[in-house]
Amino acid sequence: MIKYAILGYGTVGSGVAEVMAEGQEKIAALVGEPVELGYILVRHDYPGDPYADKMTTDFSVIEKDPEVAIVAEVIGGAGDAYAYTKRALRAGKSVVSSNKELVAVHGADLNELARKKGVNYLFEGSVGGGIPLLRPLTQCLAANRIDEVFGILNGTTNYILTAMDAEGRSFADALASAQALGYAEADPTADVEGIDACRKTAILADLSFGYNLDPRKIPTQGITKLESADLELARALGHTVKLLGRARRAEGGCCAFVEPHLVPAEHLLASVSGVMNACVVRGSAVGEVMFYGPGAGKRPTASAVAADIVQAAQHRTHRRDTDLGKPGGVLAPADDLVSRWYVRTGADPAAIERAFPGARPVYGSSGECGFLTEPLDRHELKKRLRPMHPAAVLRVLD
């Protein structure tokens, strides 16, 4: 019998207890012995809770119990979660986590500590929620040189964009209903400013390109400045607006950024709506593959955390390494990346034609127009846009 502990009893923590209990028979068969909940670390009592007898407010109880082989950290943030993860690893316990902030910022160090102690540090749930993504990327595509990885990595912003697109609503209005439905937090900053997507992009880039990136250096633009006019014009141009995290292989590192993009309507990512996520991986042998599913939520995220608990249990004697990359990779400037661009402007057709010969503007209900440029880097784009006072500029996905 193997014991595991859950750190944190919020949405994901309670989901992990639930999913592990439901799957206990199947899991015991896969591991070869039962995997049983030993403790839940909580900040206060939950009288009457079915797991009340498993709860403790003292991490050292878990740390010192030699029967606990696996710790699931679902506290979030890089404070207590960081301290407990280090202590658990030092105590020779495997740690699994859905905490993208911690993995993005300290994951490489924690992984190194796990390697030294001969235990596992696994974090499938940190990117894409319940979508199987990191393990397929690192294992099933093991023989590929990964060239690019990009996708819709945040469900809250995708819900907002879907509502703006389908119902012509403003950003503020769509955000309010996301909050009312529990898809956005009271302080939605980390989601709507792209910070959450940026952390996930950093993790994907690390695993794909072998360099440990500082997520705080990745250029990140959220969706707060989008107007419903942009979604209307994008649609008229045969595109949908999606917030994408992207990372591409570059000499000695990669080019990574988070920006709202115009995605061609015929691309599968354009059909990913509501709170769903999807991630495209381009590999040297496989070509293009995509992984789609719920990127957040209690049971989907718990599904990923539980799978990591199972993996850690299966790999007690033979650790499963997930390499988060060595430090020092170059972060190539996104402004050098050539793309087509979408421009919204009130400029007159003659001015547009002078700067972008052959452009075909479409006109929206606001009277402004939108058009797509030919492929340009951002430096050249800025030069040409100078006389035009554009109201919005967005990158187009190739």
Add this chain to the structure above:
Amino acid sequence: MIKYAILGYGTVGSGVAEVMAEGQEKIAALVGEPVELGYILVRHDYPGDPYADKMTTDFSVIEKDPEVAIVAEVIGGAGDAYAYTKRALRAGKSVVSSNKELVAVHGADLNELARKKGVNYLFEGSVGGGIPLLRPLTQCLAANRIDEVFGILNGTTNYILTAMDAEGRSFADALASAQALGYAEADPTADVEGIDACRKTAILADLSFGYNLDPRKIPTQGITKLESADLELARALGHTVKLLGRARRAEGGCCAFVEPHLVPAEHLLASVSGVMNACVVRGSAVGEVMFYGPGAGKRPTASAVAADIVQAAQHRTHRRDTDLGKPGGVLAPADDLVSRWYVRTGADPAAIERAFPGARPVYGSSGECGFLTEPLDRHELKKRLRPMHPAAVLRVLD
């Protein structure tokens, strides 16, 4: 250093040699030592081929070489491939395979033999080509009860259906261009009659539900009887025609079948076009996830086979089990499964209204009409259709 051998030097075999050579540095880092090509089993010489010095026409050379730890079987079929796989496993070598026929028919026995010998039998490439699918299904969704798995599992038929849909072409005409482009074989029976999709459905069902199904018992209907009128009417009804392999959990087994379906245009599967494949998995914790990518082809399939070689190399001392299910599962009759149905008929509106009150027929260029029924099982459907002489009947995906 670990040696591997490739059995067969067709499209996939040469791809495996190529992809393993390209990825050798990364693979050596993942495994902890180099993984090197020892032999290629061929039927005749390839003078001047870069791997000519590795070739042998005698399987016993590979079988007897104790340095060969892993054998990649990419011969196809259940003749020589079956015999060699048994001999390799008995000789204590791990076997990896992209051979869906062999895995579907003899996989459970071969897996049992591998278990007895303490070696790996892995077959990621047998379903979905390069798409990471079987490993995510069995490992990343380990804590889920899988309720249903279904998808577009054959690229040839999807190419034909896409051509029929986009260009209004007949089946025969679209098949001819698939053959000209190398997407369909001279004898396309296994693809167009759904046999290939059926084998893959059997493998998915085995892994999902824990029972070993005989693929020859799975009701299988191909695309040869589809007419361009069906694609035209489906589109007018807001749907796309796709050949789906489906398997659903049922009491003591599952319900599995292969049939052309009408897929709602807003479902992601409707946007999967050309030779691409996609598979949806419904799990008790995760909800719905989808895996998309190239379901066949030299380098994509080689990507999956190479990943299995890497896994087998990583799990020499600690085998990676993939449970193909115990024998004896019930195959629940597909005719009992309630669905909406598409009907094409030349019957007059009054007759349609009598049998299917409230149906809303749409009329195509042929003068026939198509309509969707309410949810019914096939027994009830047949009863109501009796007076109507329908020209085509297809299941609708919920």
